[in-house]
Amino acid sequence: MKRSVICLIIIVSLLLPCISFAETTEMRAVWFSYQDYKSNLFALSENDFRAGADEICKNISEAGMNTIIFHVRAFSDAFYDSAYFQYSKYVQGEAGVSPGYDPLKLMCEATRKYGLSIHAWINPYRIGAPTNVTESSVAHSWKSLYGNDRICEYNGSWYYNPASPYVREYIINGVREIVKNYDVDGIHFDDYFYPTADESFDKTSYEASGTALSLNEWRLENVNTLIKDTYSAIKEINPNVVFGISPNADIEKNYESLFADVKKWGSQSGYADYITPQIYFGFENSTLPFEQTTDRWCELCTEPDLYIGIAAYKSGLEDKWAGNGKNEWIERSDICSRQIAYIRSKENCKGFMLFSYSSLFSESANPSAKAELEKITSLLKESQTTPKPVISFMDMIKTILKYIFIFN
The missing domain is CATH 1.20.5 (Single alpha-helices involved in coiled-coils or other helix-helix interfaces)
Known part of the structure; x- marks a missing residue:
């Protein structure tokens, strides 16, 4: 014995x-926006759409990346068969017109062919110019019946009122139908929350609430409720589907203007599985230099996974508001690859997302962007190892x- x-x-x-034991896979994502859809998939037959989706996924995969962040709701619309939102005008050229197939379903199928993950990207509150809102839409009906209680206006555009419980349930129902009906790996909200800090935006709702909170605190709590309830709704349907948020890189702006409580989301469970701040700045940016801004987010984000958003779209272009770094993206074609290397040097950064697809993969992409893509691909291929x-x-x-x- x-x-x-x-x-x-x-x-x-x-x-x-x-x-x-299970290893954490590096997030290597590309945002595919409604503008990318318009440039690559607009008004196609089903067969042509399938071919286009295959090409997009093949390009992403061959570049060494593993995820597409696919826009499914940009302006209170849908790029899929929805019971709540009309088809986007960016699908066929006219709002409410079906292409005769389901774009999200076909894109999900294409991602599986090429071993990619897919996150459904939603702008929760943004509706857009009232001239683009059809009379048969929910937004138009609500504005007519309830005014600012559900639809607020700012700078010539409409937005869902974050204070309304009806708005919140409507947005979450749109999330539920995606998680229930589509083979998605994640739901993704970006940085469009409150469009302004102007007191008049939702003054009536604030006064009617009877809250003891300040206006700023109340607005933060309105958005927090949506985020927390969205997270819970997703997990109730499928715990394996992740919920991510891509806020503005400027932490102070999130609080003072957008009313996005990123400190809470980044430090407490039950709000998000990942945070991807859009650090769309070069190393030489005078206000928000990339390294220092990334470091701040590393300190802030301790609970969910942290990915970093990178501005591939700036490659080869003047960065007008960057101060001393305004020519950085013109003079260098290795900024994105160097940023990926820096992200990898940070212990709690788990990956990156590049904005956007067409900026890198379009035939008309500028030479600097093409050079960036080559460097990124080389870097990612070098780091791929066989277990x-x-x-x-x-x-x-x-x-x-x-x-x-x-x-x-």
Whole structure:
């Protein structure tokens, strides 16, 4: 018996390091916006759409990336068959017109062919110019019946009122139908929350609420409620579908203007599975230099996974508001690849997202963007490694039992 115990200890100590545990996969994503849709998939037949979706996914995969963030709701519309939102005008050229197939369904199928993940990207509150809102839409009906209680106006555009529980349920129902009906890996909200800090935007709702909170606190709580309830709704349907948010890179602006409580989302569970701040700045930006801004987000984001949004669309262009760094994207064609390298040097950064697809993969992409894509692809290919064969837990148990039998 003593020999068996000694043998067991020796064998376990030798085999334990070989057990395979799940590893975190680096997020390597590309945003595919409604503008990318218009440039690549607009008004296509089903067969042509399938071919186009295959080409898009093939390009992303061959560049060493693994995820597409696919726009499914840009302006209170849909790029799929929805029971709540009309088809986007960017699908066929006219709002409410079906292409005769389901774009999101076909894009999901294409991603699986090429081993990609797909996150459905939603702008929750943005509706757009009233001239683009059809009379048969929910937004038009609500504005006519309820005015600013559900639809607010700012700078010539309409927005859903974040204070309205009816708005919140409507947005979440749109999320539910995607998670229930489509093979998506994630739901993705970006940085469009409140469009302004102007007190008049939702003054009536604030006064009617009777809250003891300040206006800013109340607005933050309105958005927090949507985020938390969206997270819960997703997990109730499918716990494996992740919920991510891509806020503005400027932490102070999130609080003072957009009313996005990024500190809470980044430090508490139950709000998001990942945060992707849009750090669309070069290393030499005078106000929000990339490294320092990334470092701040690393300190802030301790609960969900942290990915970093990168501005591939700036490649080869003047960065007008960057101060001393306004020519950085013109003078260098390795900014994105260097930013990826910096992200990888940070322990709690788990990956990156590039904006946007057409900026990198379009035939008309500028030479600097094409050079960036080559460098990114090379960097990602170099870092791809084949896992060494490992022994499974069951094989280890079988081996232990075998040697115990031999020694006895």
